Amino acid sequence: MKRLTQLMAGLALALGLSGPLLAQDGPLRIEITEGVIEPLPFAVPTFSAENAAAQELAAQLAQVVADDLSGTGLFRQIPRDAFISGVSDFNAPVQYADWKAINAQALVTGAVSVAEGGRVTVKFRLFDVFSEAPLGEGLQLGGTTTSWRRIAHKVADQVYSRITGEGGYFDSRVVFVSETGPKNARQKRLAVMDYDGANVQYLTDSASIVLAPRFSPNGSRVIYTSYETGFPKVYMMDVGTVQRRILEDQPGTMAFAPRFAPDGNTVVFSLEKGGNTDIYRLTPGGAATQLTNSPAIETAPSYAPDGSKIVFESDRSGNQQLYVMGANGGEPTRISFGEGRYGTPVWSPRGDYIAFTKQHQGRFHIGVMRTDGSEERLLTASFLDEGPTWSPNGRVIMFTRVGSGAQGEPALYSVDLTGRNLKRIPTPGPASDPAWSPLLP
Amino acid sequence: MKNILVKSGLIALAVAVSACTDAGRFGAGGANDGAGANAGGAGYDSVNDPSSPAYFQQNVGDRVLFSVDQSTLSPQAQSTLDGQATWLASNPSYSAIVEGHADEQGTREYNLALGARRANSVQEYLISKGVAGSRLRTVSYGKERPIEVCSTEVCYAKNRRAVTVLSAGQGS
Numbered sequence: 092m093k094r095l096t097q098l099m100a101g102l103a104l105a106l107g108l109s110g111p112l113l114a115q116d117g118p119l120r121i122e123i124t125e126g127v128i129e130p131l132p133f134a135v136p137t138f139s140a141e142n143a144a145a146q147e148l149a150a151q152l153a154q155v156v157a158d159d160l161s162g163t164g165l166f167r168q169i170p171r172d173a174f175i176s177g178v179s180d181f182n183a184p185v186q187y188a189d190w191k192a193i194n195a196q197a198l199v200t201g202a203v204s205v206a207e208g209g210r211v212t213v214k215f216r217l218f219d220v221f222s223e224a225p226l227g228e229g230l231q232l233g234g235t236t237t238s239w240r241r242i243a244h245k246v247a248d249q250v251y252s253r254i255t256g257e258g259g260y261f262d263s264r265v266v267f268v269s270e271t272g273p274k275n276a277r278q279k280r281l282a283v284m285d286y287d288g289a290n291v292q293y294l295t296d297s298a299s300i301v302l303a304p305r306f307s308p309n310g311s312r313v314i315y316t317s318y319e320t321g322f323p324k325v326y327m328m329d330v331g332t333v334q335r336r337i338l339e340d341q342p343g344t345m346a347f348a349p350r351f352a353p354d355g356n357t358v359v360f361s362l363e364k365g366g367n368t369d370i371y372r373l374t375p376g377g378a379a380t381q382l383t384n385s386p387a388i389e390t391a392p393s394y395a396p397d398g399s400k401i402v403f404e405s406d407r408s409g410n411q412q413l414y415v416m417g418a419n420g421g422e423p424t425r426i427s428f429g430e431g432r433y434g435t436p437v438w439s440p441r442g443d444y445i446a447f448t449k450q451h452q453g454r455f456h457i458g459v460m461r462t463d464g465s466e467e468r469l470l471t472a473s474f475l476d477e478g479p480t481w482s483p484n485g486r487v488i489m490f491t492r493v494g495s496g497a498q499g500e501p502a503l504y505s506v507d508l509t510g511r512n513l514k515r516i517p518t519p520g521p522a523s524d525p526a527w528s529p530l531l532p
Numbered sequence: 533m534k535n536i537l538v539k540s541g542l543i544a545l546a547v548a549v550s551a552c553t554d555a556g557r558f559g560a561g562g563a564n565d566g567a568g569a570n571a572g573g574a575g576y577d578s579v580n581d582p583s584s585p586a587y588f589q590q591n592v593g594d595r596v597l598f599s600v601d602q603s604t605l606s607p608q609a610q611s612t613l614d615g616q617a618t619w620l621a622s623n624p625s626y627s628a629i630v631e632g633h634a635d636e637q638g639t640r641e642y643n644l645a646l647g648a649r650r651a652n653s654v655q656e657y658l659i660s661k662g663v664a665g666s667r668l669r670t671v672s673y674g675k676e677r678p679i680e681v682c683s684t685e686v687c688y689a690k691n692r693r694a695v696t697v698l699s700a701g702q703g704s
Contacts, residue, residue, distance in 0.1 A: 274681040300676055302640060322671050323644065345648055345672060348641040361641065363672070366603075366652025368645035388645040404642065410601070411642055434639035448639050474683070477639050493636070495683035524640070 128511075130167035131254070132194050133160060136178040137171070138201035138213070145203040145211075148236070152203055152213060152243045159247035159261040162287065163487075164512030166254075169195050181214060190220045197226070199250055209236040215246045217253055227253045240289060241531065248530070260482040261286060264528040265489065266304040266313050266330075267503060269293065270521040274497060281315060283330060286482075286527070288517035294333055303348065303478070303524045308355045310528040314338070316347040325349045325360050339371075339379060348390045352418075353398040361390040370403055370420075382420035393437045393445075394418070395462070402426070402436040402445055402462075413447060415462070426464030435478050438462070440529070441485035444508070448477040448490075457490050459508060470510040474499070478523070483530040489516065491523040583623050585698045592619045595695040596654060600688075601638070603649035605657055613654060616696055617661035627667040627702060630654045631695045635688035636675045647672030647694075654694040667702065 135157045140149040160166040175189040181202035190198050201215040216229040230249060234242045241262055248259025269282040269291075278297035281304050284290055294313065295301055302323070304315035313328045320337075325346040328335040338358065339346045349360035352372075362371045362379065368388045371379040383389040387407035394401055402415050408425070411432040416423035427433040431451030438445055442462070449456040449469065455476040460467040475493040482488070486508050492515075493501040501523040503516040516525075578584035579591070588594060593616070596609035605613065620626065632651030634643035651670035659665050680687035 275678050277676065300673075302644075302676070343669065345644070347644050361645065363645060363648045366649045366656075366670070368648060388642060388649070390641040390645050391639070404639075406642075411639075434642050450637070450639075453637075475636065497681040499683065 128165065130161075130165055131196055132167050132169050133157075133197040133199065133250075134169045134174065134190060134193070134195035135160075135199045135201075136174065138203050138215075139179060139181045141181075141202050141204035144205035148205060148211065148239055149201075149203045152239060152246070153199075153201060155240055155243035156199060156201070156215075156247045156250070158287070159244060160250060162514070163251065164507065166197075169193055181216075185218055185220075187218075187220055187223045190218075195220050197250070197254060199246070201246065205236060210234075211236055211239055211242060213242050213246065215249070217250050240285060244285070257486060258484040258530065260484045260487060260527075260530065262531045263483050264306075264310065264531065265480075265503075265516075265525050266294075266306055266528070267518070267525040268301060268304070268523045269519065270501060270523060271297065281313065281328075282522075283313075284518070291519055294328060294330065295335075303526075305350050305526045306528045307351050308353055308529060310531060312351075313526075314349045314351060314358060316349065323347045325358070327358075339373060348392065350393055352394050353396055359392040359394065359401060361392070370401070372418075380420075382416065383423070384420075391435045395438050396440055396442045400438075402438055404434045404436060411450075413445070413464070426460070426462070427467075428464065429467055437479050437481060439481050439485040440483060443485065446479035446481060446488050448479065457488060457506065459488075468510065470506050470508075471504075471513065476504075478525070480525050480527045482527055487512075489525045489527055491525065493523070585626070588616070588619050588623075588696075588698060592616055594697070595693045597689060598650055598692040598694070600635075600692070601646065603646065603653045605653055610657065613657045614661060617658050617663050620658070620663045620667065625702060626698045626700060628669075628696045628698050630658075630668060630670045631677075631697055632670065632672040633677060633691055633693050633695070634675045635691040636678065636683065637688065638675065640674060643674035644672050645674075647674045650692075650694045654696065658696075 135153045138149040138153045140146045157168045161168045173193050175192055176186050178200045181200060198218040198220050201213060203213045205211050211234050214231045217226045219226045232242050232245055244261035247261045251259045263286045264283055265286055266283045269280045270277055272278045279301050280297045281294040281301050283292050300318040302316040304313045306313055311330055313330055315326055316323050317326050323345045324340055325338045326335045327338055345363040347361050349358055351358055356375050358373045360371060361368050367386055368390055369381055370383045370389045370392045371381050373379050385407050387405050389403055389405045392401050392403040399418055400415050401418060404411050405414050411434045412425055413427040413433045413436045414423035414425050431449050433447050433449050435448045436445050444459045445462055446459050449458050454472050456469040457471045457476050457479050458469040473492055474495045477491050479488045479490045487505050489503055489505040491501050492504045493499055500521040503518055503522050503525050505516055506513045578586045581587055593612040596612050630651040632647030634646045651672055655668050655670050678691040680690045
């Protein structure tokens with residue numbers, strides 16, 4: 092297992108982890124050049140179809156698993172035409188020599204069957220080729236033909252998790268705002284999709300402006316801002332039934348920037364009264380509790396994963412900066428001190444970092460800092476990047492990137508916590524304000 | 533409360549020859565969804581009628597502009613608002629929604645709050661000039677409804693605005 096330990100050390104570095112693993116000596120297979128990790132080569136032969144009905148799914152499942160892994164930038168898929176042998180029988184012994192010969196360091200094999208009524212069963216195994224041993228137990232997953240992509244994502248999550256030692260993030264969804272029309276007459280709709288852009292479903296029509304949706308901690312509900320009444324108000328929607336209700340409707344006020352507390356019931360948001368914006372908390376059946384009280388703008392609140400603290404932005408110092416306060420309010424501590432303006436802070440689900448939007452010298456950046464404001468790192472730079480959201484494992488950040496001028500459309504991008512693997516997430520049209528769900532059950 | 537909006541052949545012509553402008557100019561505020569659909573049908577002759585919304589929009593001036601990240605009213609803005617207050621005093625059958633807007637150079641949430649500050653500055657100024665608070669409401673669109681879409685200061689300056697959009701009725 093020495094070899095794979097070394098691979099895992101390399102991946103740990105790629106994921107931005109630190110620890111004693113990196114101090115190891117030895118002939119590392121993953122070469123680090125100019126800070127770039129050589130992706131780990133892996134092979135995913137087409138899964139074996141155990142009955143005729145599973146034929147098509149067998150190829151599709153293997154492809155989604157491969158795409159998930161390759162998409163991380165940490166793994167590199169070896170093309171199938173390079174394979175010396177296939178895997179026709181899931182239970183036959185693995186021909187390690189054939190996989191070593193093409194330098195496949197990890198091998199994923201699978202078998203799929205489809206029963207009457209569309210019940211899908213997928214079995215898979217992961218092998219450490221050069222150690223000539225399975226990595227973890229074989230696993231069997233069940234689902235339906237309509238949810239086959241989720242099964243593939245779950246397989247990929249297992250592979251990712253076993254090799255990196257981190258939680259996965261492929262079996263997750265993203266709620267976002269789908270945009271159409273010219274920039275000065277934009278129409279916006281809420282939509283939800285798989286993390287990789289597949290299976291887009293619309294949750295609202297485009298009759299009213301909708302902004303910044305956020306998932307509940309279990310992913311079943313979405314909270315967002317809508318102009319349905321003509322004024323910005325906070326709404327809660329059940330994703331399954333698309334039933335929605337207004338949360339807070341004090342006449343003459345605006346409510347926006349909502350986010351769930353980790354308990355899934357409490358909501359924190361911004362309420363504007365008489366031109367001044369403060370942060371409030373709402374518990375089910377209760378009245379709104381004011382958490383900040385200053386003549387400055389306080390907005391974009393986000394809870395720490397343990398619910399004990401809230402990070403938010405305020406311009407009380409003269410421009411936008413980040414502050415942390417207790418969950419019940421009180422005197423906040425400023426944590427951002429670099430040049431420029433800081434907004435839209437979001438606490439990592441792991442609790443270790445806060446992601447933010449930074450504006451400096453006419454450019455926008457997505458960045459991260461420790462929760463005390465130390466170790467600030469900017470991950471992106473462009474004309475307009477904003478609104479980070481964390482993958483369920485706290486290793487990837489998705490955000491909105493907008494180009495300049497009439498033709499500069501907003502699109503969703505993701506980037507690793509390390510700043511590597513920047514890529515565009517495919518959406519049916521212009522898109523903004525992504526929010527990542529937790530890992531699905 | 534139905535918005536009284538104006539479509540004018542003259543305005544349309546101006547739009548057609550302007551470099552970075554758009555259909556957003558047709559409506560009084562250009563921000564309300566469906567603003568065009570609610571157009572009151574006032575012909576452009578009404579621009580010459582001092583008690584018409586079209587006159588308010590074009591001769592009195594329905595909007596004031598702001599500096600970057602500011603919500604204070606310039607002397608020019610105050611002068612425009614003096615005119616609005618006078619017009620509203622003479623035309624008590626109208627109420628108004630003051631729409632605050634920001635340019636695209638800012639994060640979404642902050643710009644919503646900034647637009648609210650701007651709308652509130654206008655509202656407070658109008659109240660100080662004698663307009664009943666019950667006739668005024670405010671709303672912020674943040675950076676959601678620019679009227680100009682180029683990404684230079686020429687456009688940004690026009691987008692950092694508060695627009696007083698008239699509606700029929702005496703308010704709440």
